[in-house]
Amino acid sequence: MSANKNPPPSSQPTTPVGWRYKLGMAMFVLPIISMVLTPIAIPLLGLSGTESASLIGGIFLGGELIWFGSLPFLGKEGFGRLKSQLFGIFRLTDKPISKSRHSWGLGLIGGSLLFQGLVLIWIVFGFFYLGAGHLAESVGGVSFGQEATFVAYGLIVSAVVFFIGVWVLGGQFVQRLNAAMTWQEVR
Numbered sequence: 001m002s003a004n005k006n007p008p009p010s011s012q013p014t015t016p017v018g019w020r021y022k023l024g025m026a027m028f029v030l031p032i033i034s035m036v037l038t039p040i041a042i043p044l045l046g047l048s049g050t051e052s053a054s055l056i057g058g059i060f061l062g063g064e065l066i067w068f069g070s071l072p073f074l075g076k077e078g079f080g081r082l083k084s085q086l087f088g089i090f091r092l093t094d095k096p097i098s099k100s101r102h103s104w105g106l107g108l109i110g111g112s113l114l115f116q117g118l119v120l121i122w123i124v125f126g127f128f129y130l131g132a133g134h135l136a137e138s139v140g141g142v143s144f145g146q147e148a149t150f151v152a153y154g155l156i157v158s159a160v161v162f163f164i165g166v167w168v169l170g171g172q173f174v175q176r177l178n179a180a181m182t183w184q185e186v187r
Contacts, residue, residue, distance in 0.1 A: 024073030028082065031063030092171035101168060108165030112158045119151055119158075 038059050042052050071079060097105075166174065 027070030094171040105169035112162035
């Protein structure tokens with residue numbers, strides 16, 4: 001007449017949250033935070049271009065090594081748990097969306113694509129109209145380096161906004177888009 005002291009398997013967490021999991025999570029999150037803060041903080045140090053590039057490269061390389069080093073601490077179950085938690089946030093909804101959500105999603109995607117097109121036109125115009133020899137010169141008070149930085153960050157933000165727009169539109173939009181891109185033979 002022994003009582004079952006263990007709860008049913010469905011209520012037990014698949015990964016015990018011990019020191020290994022916590023250390024693995026810290027090692028997984030720390031590089032992400034450093035990669036976001038590094039491009040913001042390094043220019044504030046007033047280093048030369050070579051020193052800044054070396055420091056940024058070292059921080060990114062170290063972050064990658066720490067990131068991959070987190071996997072043994074997380075283990076297979078811990079990594080699966082982390083992956084399901086992270087990607088559970090980004091899961092597309094299959095429910096119908098409202099008209100305003102649909103408009104917002106199309107606006108985000110359209111705005112992102114419009115910005116990318118304008119950047120492409122700006123680059124092509126600058127190269128062919130001004131000539132390749134003028135690329136290193138200041139145009140409108142903005143140096144080539146500043147313009148390249150703006151373009152790089154702008155394109156990264158634009159890509160993120162595009163994927164946010166797809167997420168806002170939901171799973172039914174992605175299914176319709178996939179169906180539109182799939183060739184079907186007419187019988």
